[in-house]
Amino acid sequence: MATITTDKKITVTEIQEIIKVKSVELLHLQFVDLEGILKHVTVTAEQLDSVVDGKIMFDGSSIKGFSPINKSDLYLQPDLSTFAVLPWSVEEGYSEARFLCSVKxxxxxxxxxxxRNVLKKTVEKAADKGYAINVGPELEFFLFETDETGRPTQQTQDFAGYFEPSPHDNGEKVRLEIYRALKAMGFTIEASHHEVAIGQHEINFKYADVLTAADSATTYKWVVKTIAKQFGLHATFMPKPIAGENGSGMHTNxxxxxxxxxxxxxYDEGDEQQLSDTAYKFIAGLLTNVKSFVAVTNPLVNSYKRLVPGYEAPCYIAWSASNRSALIRIPAVRGPGTRVEIRCPDPSANPYLAFAIIASAGLDGVEKGLEAPAAFDRDIFSMTAEELFLEEIDNLPTSLEFAVSEFEAGEIGRKTFGDHVFNEYVDAKREELDSFRTTVHGWELEKYHTKF
Incomplete structure (x- = not known):
């Protein structure tokens, strides 16, 4: 990945002109909570000056992981480069627009x-070390039918397989409308296709600097869900919605x-793998810290039902120049496009926190001069437990409980997030785990209700 040169800069005057030409009446000021769930405050376009000046206030005590009730007043500072007219809102003489905001x-x-501020601090720390961070995420999702009340069912929208076209892929029309909406909002779309599992899809957009990539991933999830609903469908970024099928990942380049x-x-042309010393140290940082950050990149109880052998999900801590069974692989392109792909993250992760901790973990390897192990090019998925043991290939945490304990005990989480987000995140995950632990699930009723 080379550095990004974009036309992100936009002035207030240019925004005012777009508002006038597009008849924008409402402005949605968007931000995310601790889980990455998009929130927004809506104001009229006449309040643009107050919006730009960061004068729009909201109650932070009502947002998960934000402020206590006695320190609840927070303000939204829009990033002007994220201004976009919402294509599905456009009517004759009317439309709506949005800004993504940082919280002040x-x-x-x-x-x-x-x-978002956590990621901005990571960007600043990288710059202090002489680096900019570029990221290209690949987010998979499922489309499900809905019932008469609009609630999602377990019936997928199609039964197609990998790369299948219509008539088997009934999702083509949905993906086309998602593509059109994203393009209208400034995305450059690189590929769109049906994924391996029934009802599973992927639309890839161009990589960018890490903050823009996180903004784009957040916007992408919102647009996918919004357009799917217009077709009477439910789009989900849940990692493993169907037992026995491949789950959804968010491979992060x-x-x-x-x-x-x-x-x-x-990139280093003289190296056998054409990788630089910095790249090897970055890989070592990821491998060393992955157990301590997987609770962020794979944040749900359900995430660990994807990270199991047999479904093409990377469960094993190893790296390779091409091997897709390894946790980390190096895509074949070299030169300006040289990059590291970490394959464990899933699309339920908060993009800002996930990209921040991945970058921080890799930079930790660079800063400490960690040495990467030898690349492993065998098919790890086909290896026995004994072979894995002999090759000293460890596996990722097998549950959210294990992952949260590793996160809490490790250094990279608090170092990246700061005390507030770190503590709030651990508390939220512990609460989620306790809810799961005390809930009686359908599997238990099926197995035990009549037997005992």
């Missing part, structure tokens, strides 16, 4: 509980750009 304290400082040399920091 009343004194104008960054609110430490805002996931990441690279560092050397700001001093103005070149991809992962």
């Amino acid at each position: 304290n009343p004194d104008g400082t960054d609110f430490e509980g805002d996931p 990441i690279s560092l750009f050397d700001l001093a040399k103005q070149e991809n920091a992962f």
Whole structure:
């Protein structure tokens, strides 16, 4: 991945002109909570000056992981580059638009509980070390039918397989409308196709600097769900909605750009793998820290039902220049496009927190000069438990409970997130685990209700 050169800069005057030409009446000021769930405050377009000046206030005590009731006043500071007219809102003489925002304290400082601010701090730390971070995420999703009340069912929208076209892939029309909406909002779409599982789809957009990538991933999930609903369908980014089928991943391609040399920091033409010393150290950082951050990249109880052998999900801690059974692989492209792909994250993750901790873990390897193990090119999925033991290939945590314990005991979480987000995140996950533990599930009733 080379550095990004985009036309992100947009002035207030240009925004005012778009508002006038497109007849924008409402502005949605968007941000995410601790889980990455999109929230927004809506104001009229006449309040643009107040919006730009960061004067729109909201109650932070009502947002998961944000403020206590006695310190609840927070403000939204829009990122002007994220301004976009919502294509599905456009009518004759009327439309709506949005900004993605960072959250501020009343004194104008960054609110430490805002996931977007966490990522911005990671960007600043990388810049201090001489690097920019580029990311290209690949988010898979499922489409399900809905019932007469609009609630999702377990019936997939199609029964097609990998790369199948219509008439088997009934999702083509849905993906086309998603593509059109994303394109209208400034995305560059690179590919769209049916995935391996029934009802599973993927639309890939162009990589960008890490903050833009997280903004794009957040927007993408919102657009996919919105367009699916227009077709009477439910789109889900739940990692494993169907037992016995492949789950949905968020493979994350990441690279560092050397700001001093103005070149991809992962590429070295003279190396056997054409990887730089920085790349090897970054890989080592990911491998060393992955157990401590997987609770963030795979944040649900359900996430660990995807990370099991037999469904193409990377369960084993190893890296390879091409092997898709490894946790980390290096895609074949070299030169400016050299990058590291970490394959365990899933699309339920908060993009801001996930990208921040992945980048921080890799940079930890660079900073400490960690040494990467040898690449492993065998098919790990076909290896026996004994072979894995002999090769000293460890596996990822097998449950959210194990992952949260590793996250809490490790250093990378608090180092990346700061005390507020770290503590709130652990508390939220512990609460989720306790809810799961005390719930009587359908499997238990089926197995035990009549037997005992």
